[in-house]
Amino acid sequence: MTSSTDRWARFLSRFSSRALRREIDEELDLHLEMRARDFESAGMDPAAARREAERRFGDAARIRREAFEAENTRVRREERALYIDAFRQDLFYGLRQIVRRPGFTAVVVLILALGIGANTAIFSVFRTIYLRPLPYASPHELALVWRSDARTARAPISMPNFLDWRESNRTFEGLAAMTSARFVLTGAGEEPEQLLTGRTTHGLFEILRVQPALGRTFSPDEEVLGNDRVVMLSNTLWRRRYDADPDIVGRTVTVNGEPRAVVGVLPEGFEHPLPWFYGVEFEMWVPLPPAAYTSRSSNSYLAVGRFKPGIGRDAAQEDMNAIAAWLSDAYPEANEGDGINVATLHDELLGGAGRSLLFLLAATGLVLLIACGNVASLLMARAAARRTEIAVRTALGAGRQRLLRQLITENLPLSLLGGVAGFLAAAWGVSLLRSVIPAGAPRVDQLGVDASVLAFTLVVALATGLIFSLAPAASTWRVDLTDALKEGSRGAVATPGASLRRLPSIFRLFTNRNALVAVQLALALVLANGAALMLNSYARLRATEQNFDTENVLVMSLTLRGPRFEDHANVRAHYDEVVRRVEALPGVSRVGGVSKLPLRGGTNGSVVVEGREDETGGRDGPLVEISVVTSGYHEAMGIRLVAGRGFEPADTNRAHPGVIINQTMAERLWPGESPLGKRILFETNTSAPGGVAPEPIWSTVVGVVVDVRQWGIETPAIPEVYRTYNPAPPSGMHSFSRVRWLVIRTEVEPTSLIPTVRREVLAIAPDQPVGGGYTMAQLVEGRMIGRRFNTLLLSLFAGIALALVAAGVYGVMSYFVAQRTQEIGVRMALGAERGNVLRLVILRTLKLTALGIVLGLAGIYATTRTMASMVYGIGAMDPPTIVAGVLFLILVAVMSAIIPAVRATRVDPLAALRTS
Amino acid sequence: MPDSKAELLQGTLDMLILKALTQGPVHGYGIARWIQNTTDDQLQIEEGSLYPALYRMDRRGWIESEWGTSENNRRAKFYKLTPKGRAQLKEQVAGWQRFVSVVALILEPQPV
Numbered sequence A: 001m002t003s004s005t006d007r008w009a010r011f012l013s014r015f016s017s018r019a020l021r022r023e024i025d026e027e028l029d030l031h032l033e034m035r036a037r038d039f040e041s042a043g044m045d046p047a048a049a050r051r052e053a054e055r056r057f058g059d060a061a062r063i064r065r066e067a068f069e070a071e072n073t074r075v076r077r078e079e080r081a082l083y084i085d086a087f088r089q090d091l092f093y094g095l096r097q098i099v100r101r102p103g104f105t106a107v108v109v110l111i112l113a114l115g116i117g118a119n120t121a122i123f124s125v126f127r128t129i130y131l132r133p134l135p136y137a138s139p140h141e142l143a144l145v146w147r148s149d150a151r152t153a154r155a156p157i158s159m160p161n162f163l164d165w166r167e168s169n170r171t172f173e174g175l176a177a178m179t180s181a182r183f184v185l186t187g188a189g190e191e192p193e194q195l196l197t198g199r200t201t202h203g204l205f206e207i208l209r210v211q212p213a214l215g216r217t218f219s220p221d222e223e224v225l226g227n228d229r230v231v232m233l234s235n236t237l238w239r240r241r242y243d244a245d246p247d248i249v250g251r252t253v254t255v256n257g258e259p260r261a262v263v264g265v266l267p268e269g270f271e272h273p274l275p276w277f278y279g280v281e282f283e284m285w286v287p288l289p290p291a292a293y294t295s296r297s298s299n300s301y302l303a304v305g306r307f308k309p310g311i312g313r314d315a316a317q318e319d320m321n322a323i324a325a326w327l328s329d330a331y332p333e334a335n336e337g338d339g340i341n342v343a344t345l346h347d348e349l350l351g352g353a354g355r356s357l358l359f360l361l362a363a364t365g366l367v368l369l370i371a372c373g374n375v376a377s378l379l380m381a382r383a384a385a386r387r388t389e390i391a392v393r394t395a396l397g398a399g400r401q402r403l404l405r406q407l408i409t410e411n412l413p414l415s416l417l418g419g420v421a422g423f424l425a426a427a428w429g430v431s432l433l434r435s436v437i438p439a440g441a442p443r444v445d446q447l448g449v450d451a452s453v454l455a456f457t458l459v460v461a462l463a464t465g466l467i468f469s470l471a472p473a474a475s476t477w478r479v480d481l482t483d484a485l486k487e488g489s490r491g492a493v494a495t496p497g498a499s500l501r502r503l504p505s506i507f508r509l510f511t512n513r514n515a516l517v518a519v520q521l522a523l524a525l526v527l528a529n530g531a532a533l534m535l536n537s538y539a540r541l542r543a544t545e546q547n548f549d550t551e552n553v554l555v556m557s558l559t560l561r562g563p564r565f566e567d568h569a570n571v572r573a574h575y576d577e578v579v580r581r582v583e584a585l586p587g588v589s590r591v592g593g594v595s596k597l598p599l600r601g602g603t604n605g606s607v608v609v610e611g612r613e614d615e616t617g618g619r620d621g622p623l624v625e626i627s628v629v630t631s632g633y634h635e636a637m638g639i640r641l642v643a644g645r646g647f648e649p650a651d652t653n654r655a656h657p658g659v660i661i662n663q664t665m666a667e668r669l670w671p672g673e674s675p676l677g678k679r680i681l682f683e684t685n686t687s688a689p690g691g692v693a694p695e696p697i698w699s700t701v702v703g704v705v706v707d708v709r710q711w712g713i714e715t716p717a718i719p720e721v722y723r724t725y726n727p728a729p730p731s732g733m734h735s736f737s738r739v740r741w742l743v744i745r746t747e748v749e750p751t752s753l754i755p756t757v758r759r760e761v762l763a764i765a766p767d768q769p770v771g772g773g774y775t776m777a778q779l780v781e782g783r784m785i786g787r788r789f790n791t792l793l794l795s796l797f798a799g800i801a802l803a804l805v806a807a808g809v810y811g812v813m814s815y816f817v818a819q820r821t822q823e824i825g826v827r828m829a830l831g832a833e834r835g836n837v838l839r840l841v842i843l844r845t846l847k848l849t850a851l852g853i854v855l856g857l858a859g860i861y862a863t864t865r866t867m868a869s870m871v872y873g874i875g876a877m878d879p880p881t882i883v884a885g886v887l888f889l890i891l892v893a894v895m896s897a898i899i900p901a902v903r904a905t906r907v908d909p910l911a912a913l914r915t916s
Numbered sequence B: 001m002p003d004s005k006a007e008l009l010q011g012t013l014d015m016l017i018l019k020a021l022t023q024g025p026v027h028g029y030g031i032a033r034w035i036q037n038t039t040d041d042q043l044q045i046e047e048g049s050l051y052p053a054l055y056r057m058d059r060r061g062w063i064e065s066e067w068g069t070s071e072n073n074r075r076a077k078f079y080k081l082t083p084k085g086r087a088q089l090k091e092q093v094a095g096w097q098r099f100v101s102v103v104a105l106i107l108e109p110q111p112v
Helices: A004-012 A017-041 A046-057 A060-100 A102-131 A159-168 A235-242 A313-330 A345-384 A387-395 A400-436 A451-476 A481-487 A505-511 A513-543 A568-583 A633-637 A663-669 A750-764 A776-819 A821-829 A834-862 A864-868 A879-905 A909-914 B005-021 B028-038 B047-060 B083-107
Strands: A142-148 A172-187 A190-200 A230-233 A252-255 A258-265 A284-287 A302-307 A339-344 A553-558 A588-594 A604-609 A623-629 A641-644 A658-662 A679-682 A698-705 A720-724 A741-746 A770-775 B063-069 B075-081
Touching: A017 A046, A017 A060, A017 B028, A017 B047, A017 B075, A046 A060, A046 B047, A060 A102, A060 A400, A060 B047, A102 A345, A102 A400, A102 A451, A102 A776, A142 A313, A142 A345, A159 A172, A159 A313, A172 A284, A190 A235, A230 A235, A302 A313, A313 A339, A339 A345, A345 A387, A345 A451, A345 A513, A345 A776, A387 A400, A400 A451, A513 A776, A513 A834, A513 A879, A553 A750, A553 A776, A568 A588, A568 A741, A568 A750, A588 A633, A633 A741, A658 A663, A663 A698, A663 A720, A698 A720, A741 A750, A750 A770, A770 A776, A776 A821, A776 A834, A776 A879, A821 A834, A821 A909, A834 A864, A834 A879, B005 B028, B005 B047, B005 B063, B005 B075, B005 B083, B028 B047, B028 B075, B047 B063, B075 B083
Parallel strands: A190 A284, A230 A258, A623 A720, A658 A698
Antiparallel strands: A142 A302, A142 A339, A172 A190, A172 A252, A172 A302, A230 A284, A252 A258, A553 A741, A553 A770, A588 A623, A588 A741, A604 A623, A604 A679, A641 A698, A658 A720, A679 A698, B063 B075
16 A cells, blocks of 8 residues: 555655665665575575576666666656646645735735835846947947057047058958037028038948948048048938938038038938947038048047957957057157057947946845845744644655745745736836936937846746745744644744754844844945935035036037138137127126037147146146137136136237136146246147148246036046137147137026027028027036936935835834733733833844844945945045934834834733733 | 567566556565466566566556565565556456467468
């Protein structure tokens, strides 16, 4: 009689194949033994008997193998049936529990929705922005090739150097140089538009493997000066301005006052690889004729390339290193010491955003762990009530793993339900995020939830289910059979000494709900500290003095393009007229012009200081920002003068121009002395075409202004020099020397003047577009969006974490009070006051919180490096912030424990003593 | 005997085992011994091949197995017929007898 319990026990204890083999061997060996013995009793000698027995047996090895296979299949099949059966049982149990206890289910699902939802939302953003493949064929083969020097590893390059790169490299299938510009498109009764234009040498579209929607891309000979009067249109421009005219190819359009033939239209959704204009489309593309740019030190271009098949970044880097070396030797003046940096396109385009998102993803991970802790705690309470059932199961042979599997399966419906809720919460959250995310981030419009996000949610939900089932499951392993049966299900924690099996101590720790809450407190402290640091940083950032006026300053962009403005006299006249007329408008107090605005990136070059021509100057000379301004700029922008004077008409003298510098430059170049009267030389003065060096023109410092940040709101200011636009710019500098922005100081609300100003400027030159129109306040706000986004989210997560932890503390302290009801009753009967009881509970809470704080401090220390890269103006380990966080946490914990504490004081001693 | 000894014997072996078990639960060696005794050692089988057959029949539900103690106090696996097995035996015996009578027809001296 094969008893079914026999089978049951066998399957429960996981019949391994090793055990199976052993059993088979045992059986077969017995057979041989008995056969041999029979032969022996028939008179054979032992050895012969053995041999004969084996002979009669047959090929032992083969038989063992066949036996094993036959038995193994059978065992496996039955095991599988049992597993499926058990799985089904447990699953339905879980489903029944959900229905039977809707309140409990609702609480758990809510908690899970918060935790899973936050993770899913951030993951969705992460995936859209970071993980989606780049829109080019074989994007891993694409790279940006930078110049690297002592100052930076990602510097633009010059045209002659690029041509040498293109000639000599052996690892690139194609290399193209490109840059951006703003060209004016006019013609055919349409309004003139200033459009972002890409200028590229031949081959860019072939490198990106982009097929034009209409027509063709540029041909190699269109790189030649003279043949380059062609243009390609972006798909959007073609639809918008030309109504998707199918005959557009071959038509002539006027760009910067000159006719160009349209040779092609780019396909829809084409994305350019330049990292400086995220998400912004180039509306036109024109060829870049290398012959027009002969200065080896004029670095304005970016190289894009595709590796040859089979070549990786490292091989290309090696090749380019060699090229860099010989270029450095061959042209020391321009290239000395410069290297080449090959960076894959993927890293280039997506680096910064990825880091920030990973940070947020880590934070949501912490929130999820806290949420799991809460659910685990709730489930442990429920598991305690089933101790009897579990004790019986264990007695019948259910092993640890079996119980764990059971609990996980039972919780599966719950965790999946939580996942669904989380997914819905995330979908809602993502649409919310879309309105909050920094506009500069790439692919914001593609944000949304889709199949991969759903898959992620599923994985997270399952993992969550696993995690929060572990602790309750582990807590059941310590059940002692006799204790459990005796005590019934009053829920007392099992006595540690009487455990059936030895547990690793780390599990023991987590089965303790107190320890769980302590860990939750620790995680919440880390998050709260992080959020506090971020909020602090953000406040500091907002409070930072910009040194220009953010109120009442309007900026609008000017363009001067076309053959008329090749003559500098016309340029000068135009600017003068514009400034004069706009200043005369009612509501305007001062007007100035500038080549670049603060905080938006700079233009730099080297200068030579008089008297120190050897140390300064050359390419190792101090790098200074160079701005071209009209005389009224500083006043209009509200940039204070600290020494000397503002620009006067005399400063526009060709032979003796005057310049104004900022404080950093004064301190850097002339430490300890007044810079007024000192003279400098602009590097580019010396590299005029034609090989004849003109007489150097020294500029005299006439004034010093306060520093204004050029490269971003968090990057400190670097030395800057302001020169007037009046003497014609030296030929080395191109559009950077053009005044491009009109800065208008108003007495009324700035934006109200936009149409008036525009009308006025257009009246002077109707074919030159006036664009933009925003206040400096808006510009500063725009620079802060990224940080605001991060801070907002982190604070949100910290808030959720604290709420979850509060619930956790509440739960644990309620449990504590319920446990100790009898003890409290005794105490009160013996004369303890309500106050003492309250103190008891609060002290217990504080002890728990203290443990959490200690762990949390360790956690803060561990995350210091990560936080250091995110904070501004404050250290990553800031004692006041930490102290504030600790105090706040204590407050939250104590407040959560108040209700259970009050409940404890209400214990009726008589009732408590009677229960046993 | 011809090559087909193995194949012939596989089906027949199952039948023999089932028949052996009608005597009551017994372990593998006991089956071998019973065959030996009943046929007076005239049928010599590869004794080891009993076991794969036993496991196969166990999987098919024709027999059941249980660990017990042998006559010399050793742990041994005992096999027992199930109702399904009994039905299978009846079927196989009927089949065998049919086979024998058909072959006998062929081997009979034909009437002239």
